[in-house]
Amino acid sequence: MAKALTTRAVDALKADPDKRIEVPDPALSGLYLVIQKSGAKSWALRYRFGGKPAKLTLGRWPIMGVAEARGAATDALEEIHHGRNPAEAKKAAKAEASADGDRDKLSNVIDLFMKRHASRNRRGDDVLAMFRREVMDKWGDRDIHSIAKRDVIEVLDGIVDRGSPVTANRLRAHLNTLFNWAKGRDIIEANPLDGIKPPAPEKPRNRVLTDDEIKLFWNACDGLGYPFGPIYRLLLLTGQRLREVAEMSWREIDGDTWTLPDARSKNADEHVVPFSPEALAVLDSLPRIGGRYVFTTTGNSPVSGFTRAKERVDKLMAEASDDPIPAFTIHDLRRTAATGMAGLRFPPHVVEAVLNHRSGTRRGVAGVYNRFDYADEKRAALDAWARYVTQLVEGEPGNIVRIGGR
Structure with a gap:
């Protein structure tokens, strides 16, 4: 009869560099000492559960000694006797502990x-x-x-x-x-940002593209192609926000009018945007992909990737210009359109209506009681602005009334 494993016997067992070894403990059926090719040793219990072979790793040697291994194996066999699988229980406990440990990452x-x-x-x-x-x-x-x-x-x-x-x-x-x-939510007791002020002062942006820059920008959009070129041109022609235009759906368009639903509007107000003939020409040139979104490459979701598209615009404009072009953002197109319409002598309340602003003349009590949407006035302003941009791009200086010396 083989002798039961002892501490001295376990210490004396050597690894085989070519294979993994399992040494049974004659004192307890199913208990094995596992010796890896690296020399690492651990205890395992082999048993059957539900008619299938199973294995439970008990612990590493020498942290778990011989007596502790036999005790753990005995406890596991007791669980098996009562119809519980110790390997599954250990796996579930490990997953729960892992989840608890990771939840605060x-x-x-x-x-x-x-x-x-x-x-x-x-x-x-x-x-x-x-x-x-x-x-x-x-x-x-x-x-x-x-x-x-x-x-x-x-x-x-x-x-x-x-x-x-x-x-x-x-x-x-x-x-x-x-x-x-x-x-x-009681995840933390204190906010580490308490007392941290904004790291840099911000000045209100006042960047407006000049007439020459508008022409450079429009022509650079040709180099972008679909979808970013048409998106950027519509932003300039309509003065609307990037996300609102980029996520436009065909069902929001009715003839020469685009109705932005309140759910997509920044101020949660439905907003009607009349399309100028020039804006309609941009839309008419677009492919129909999927039938839902106006600007999409998949047919299932709106377009994304504006940062790289803007970098390409900057590069194309720089290559076409003899002079350095001051940095501008896509949102500056909105300010450019607003400034252009104001320069064409459209009053502030009309420009604000085009932009869907609730400020200035359309704010507070005045905004509550004045629900007139200025539909005709908005169309006139956008048509005039689009004609101005077209004349700049097509180089018809005789027909252009310069805005504020631009």
Whole structure:
């Protein structure tokens, strides 16, 4: 009869570099000492459950000694006798422990934040993209409790130092919302952004494209092709917001009118945009992909990838210009259109109606009682502005009434 395993016997057993070895313990049927080719040793119990062979890893040698291994194996055999599979129970316990250990990882907290809170924000995709771009590589695997004020300041300072102060301010705002949300759900006790001010001052943007830049921009859109070229041209012609145009659906268009539903409008007001003949010409040139979205490459979702498209516009404009072109954003096209319509002598309330603004003359009590939508006036302003842009692009200086010396 083979002798039961002892501490001295287990220590004396050597590994085989060519194969894994299992040494049975004669003192307890089913208990084995497993010796890996590397020399690592562990205990395992082999048994049958539900008519099928099964294995339960008990622990590593020498942390688990001979007596402890026999005790663990005996407990497992007792579980089997009562109809419970110890291997499955261990697997479930390990998964639960893993889930509990990972739930406070920042990446998992962000996932929950996006699901429970930010999904109600129409700009939720932008928030998630900023988190992925700016903090996930640095903090994603960290426990949210480990992120301190100093960590936040270092990240924000790095963004400012690379020349993106506005991005740093936006990230601070989004992180502040995230951590306040986590605090409200008792995930953390304190918000590390408390006391951190916006890292950079912001000045209201006043960038407006000049007439020469408008022409360069329009021609550069030819180089982009579908979908970004037509999107950018519509933005310039209509003065509307990027997301609202990019996510436009064919069913929102009726003849020469586009009705932006309140669910997609920034101020939650339905907004009617008359299309000028020039805007309609842009739409008429578009392919029909999938039949739902005006601007799509898949047919199932709106287009994305605006950052790279804007970089291509900048490059094409720079190549076509003899002089440096000051930086501008796509949102500056909206300001350019508004300034252009004002320069063509359309009153502020009409320009605000075109932009779907609730400010100035259309704000507060005046906005509540004045529900006139200025449909005819908006059409006149957009038609005049589109003619102005077309004349610039086609080089008809004799027909252009210059706006404010531009």
